[in-house]
Amino acid sequence: MSHELLGLGDLDRIIHEPARLLIVTILSTVEKADFLFLQRETKLTKGNLSAHLGKLEEAGYIKIEKTFKGKLPLTICNLTANGRKAFEQYRQRLIQFIDTTSK
Amino acid sequence: MSHELLGLGDLDRIIHEPARLLIVTILSTVEKADFLFLQRETKLTKGNLSAHLGKLEEAGYIKIEKTFKGKLPLTICNLTANGRKAFEQYRQRLIQFIDTTSK
DNA sequence: ACAAACCAGTTTGTGACGCAAACCGTTTTG
DNA sequence: CAAAACGGTTTGCGTCACAAACTGGTTTGT
Numbered sequence: 001m002s003h004e005l006l007g008l009g010d011l012d013r014i015i016h017e018p019a020r021l022l023i024v025t026i027l028s029t030v031e032k033a034d035f036l037f038l039q040r041e042t043k044l045t046k047g048n049l050s051a052h053l054g055k056l057e058e059a060g061y062i063k064i065e066k067t068f069k070g071k072l073p074l075t076i077c078n079l080t081a082n083g084r085k086a087f088e089q090y091r092q093r094l095i096q097f098i099d100t101t102s103k
Numbered sequence: 104m105s106h107e108l109l110g111l112g113d114l115d116r117i118i119h120e121p122a123r124l125l126i127v128t129i130l131s132t133v134e135k136a137d138f139l140f141l142q143r144e145t146k147l148t149k150g151n152l153s154a155h156l157g158k159l160e161e162a163g164y165i166k167i168e169k170t171f172k173g174k175l176p177l178t179i180c181n182l183t184a185n186g187r188k189a190f191e192q193y194r195q196r197l198i199q200f201i202d203t204t205s206k
Numbered sequence: 207a208c209a210a211a212c213c214a215g216t217t218t219g220t221g222a223c224g225c226a227a228a229c230c231g232t233t234t235t236g
Numbered sequence: 237c238a239a240a241a242c243g244g245t246t247t248g249c250g251t252c253a254c255a256a257a258c259t260g261g262t263t264t265g266t
Contacts, residue, residue, distance in 0.1 A: 006128060008121045009146070018111045018119070019253080025109060025204055035215065043112070048254055050216055055252095071262065073214055091204060094197050101128055101194060120224080138244065151225055153245060158223095174233065176243050210265075217258070223251080234241070 006100055007093045014059045015090045019044055020052050024087050027062060027079045035075040053077060061086055109203055110196045117162045118193045122147055123155050127190050130165060130182040138178040156180060164189055 015021055022042050027033060033041075039049050053075075056062040061083030065076045079087070118124055125145050130136060136144075142152050156178075159165040164186030168179045182190070 006125060008125045008128075011121050016119075016121070017253080018114050022109060022111045025111075025200075028204070036213095039215095045255060046215055047217080047256075050214095051253075054216090073261085075215070091201060094201055097128075098194060098197055098201065101131070122224080139242090142243095148226055149244060150227075150246080154224075157245095176232085178244070208266095210263105212263070213261085215259090217256105219256085220254090222253085225249090225251100227246105227248085229246070230244090232242080234239105236237100236239080 007096055011093060012086055012090050014055060014061065015086055017052070019048065020056060021090075023049075023052060023056065024061065024079065024083065027077060028084065028087055032076055032078050034077075038077065056083070059083075059086075110199055114196060115189055115193050117158060117164065118189055120155070122151065123159060124193075126152075126155060126159065127164065127182065127186065130180060131187065131190055135179055135181050137180075141180065159186070162186075162189075 015024055019042065023038060026038065026041055035046075035049065035053075038044075038053075039046060042049060044052070053062065053064060056077075057064050061080060062077050063080055065078075067074050067076065118127055122145065126141060129141065129144055138149075138152070138156075141147075141156075142149060145152060147155070156165065156167060159180075160167050164183060165180050166183055168181075170177050170179065
């Protein structure tokens with residue numbers, strides 16, 4: 001078993017964090033989600049969710065659009081092309097890991 | 104997609120850390136490994152490796168045996184039953200995640 | 207009309223963590 | 237007998253995840 005092959009060394013830490021992996025996974029199925037929807041689905045606190053969204057945006061993995069629904073603020077997120085690519089690559093690494101460790 | 108099903112909420116953080124995942128994966132194939140062997144395989148610094156081994160031991164996932172090879176200290180590690188179980192459970196969660204996200 | 211409660215988030219504080227550099231006691235080498 | 241090497245451990249530091257506190261605005265109650 002080559003440990004280079006395991007590819008664990010260069011796992012994307014942005015996506016590796018479980019809370020963010022969950023967010024990204026959700027976004028990968030839905031192409032638009034507002035803050036409160038994400039909060040309900042992830043069960044994260046607002047503060048926590050806000051921070052993770054900030055990191056994902058800063059990494060260029062999601063786009064955050066701030067608008068209004070009536071008079072209330074509304075934050076809408078969607079995966080960018082880079083985000084989708086990073087997610088897919090992360091999944092591939094997991095698959096590779098699982099595959100390598102199952103023999 | 105139920106996010107409960109993704110099981111990302113209760114990923115074992117001890118094992119989730121890539122460096123430790125690598126260590127545990129190696130130990131799962133070898134049933135005994137000394138410090139320097141692990142260092143060569145993981146390419147971690149000594150300090151880093153020492154700290155991670157400490158956490159794994161504290162978690163009850165590995166047993167650390169300190170002996171001597173001739174006159175030099177020799178640290179030998181092996182996975183405990185709990186460690187093996189935790190590793191297998193972690194792999195199962197990854198498999199479940201991959202499976203859930205591939206449809 | 208004015209306070210109290212609510213909404214949709216952001217900022218702050220804190221404890222834990224990952225990492226490498228510095229260190230330590232011992233042993234071999236020049 | 238210095239000095240470098242061995243086999244690690246401890247320290248220091250920047251970063252992070254998390255929840256509590258806060259903010260700016262809106263609705264509700266009286």
